[in-house]
Amino acid sequence: MIGQGVLRECLLDPGVKLVKTIGRTATGVQNAKLRDIVHKDLWNYAAVEPELSNLDACYFCLGIASAGMIEADYERVTYGIALGAARTLVRLNPNMTFVFVSGAGADSSEKGRIMWARIKGKTENALLRLPFKAVYVFRPGFIQPLHGIQSRTRLYRVFYVLLNPLLPLLRTAFPNFVLTTEIIGRAMLKAARSGAPKAILESKDINALVAG
Numbered sequence: 001m002i003g004q005g006v007l008r009e010c011l012l013d014p015g016v017k018l019v020k021t022i023g024r025t026a027t028g029v030q031n032a033k034l035r036d037i038v039h040k041d042l043w044n045y046a047a048v049e050p051e052l053s054n055l056d057a058c059y060f061c062l063g064i065a066s067a068g069m070i071e072a073d074y075e076r077v078t079y080g081i082a083l084g085a086a087r088t089l090v091r092l093n094p095n096m097t098f099v100f101v102s103g104a105g106a107d108s109s110e111k112g113r114i115m116w117a118r119i120k121g122k123t124e125n126a127l128l129r130l131p132f133k134a135v136y137v138f139r140p141g142f143i144q145p146l147h148g149i150q151s152r153t154r155l156y157r158v159f160y161v162l163l164n165p166l167l168p169l170l171r172t173a174f175p176n177f178v179l180t181t182e183i184i185g186r187a188m189l190k191a192a193r194s195g196a197p198k199a200i201l202e203s204k205d206i207n208a209l210v211a212g
Helices: 002-012 046-051 071-092 115-128 154-173 181-194 203-211
Strands: 019-023 034-038 057-060 097-101 134-139 142-144 178-180 200-202
Touching: 002 019, 002 181, 034 046, 046 071, 057 071, 057 181, 071 097, 071 115, 097 115, 097 181, 115 134, 134 181, 142 154, 142 181, 178 181, 178 203, 181 203, 200 203
Parallel strands: 019 034, 057 097, 097 134, 134 200, 142 178
Antiparallel strands: none
């Protein structure tokens, strides 16, 4: 959902000249500024390197639910794909800003009891050590999808349909925890353009980045 949200904001923003997406399938979005790069091996980017130079920012939104996964498999996807992409991009674009979508509760110590939180924290730490112009870690909590955006996970789609009548109330009651796909997308653009006050941004920080 976050990937769809930031893609929408980028395409709407007149200051963004070109957007390239990388995925195993095309986005299906039609826009003159958009270039879809269909690439199956998300751990290795050698075949598409000519497409990955002269870029100002990367918004890394790929993620997977940890339910039912063993730690090695979850790490291979969460850590392996993010670092595979980031190491290629920093070599080709040392002045790039890299924004990584993590999650509320990620464990920077890498020693906690919760598997997904340890792996997210390990990924964050490794990315923050890379010599990009800047690296920002977004840790959103609950996300309200707007503008027809839907999760690609069927269970999440059902959950959002059931919860939808309550979402405006939740946004009012917990403005620093419930974010929208629009707010997150705009905050990512703001971080790439103007920076952010710190490297790791929780929900309240993401909200403040847009409000400010």
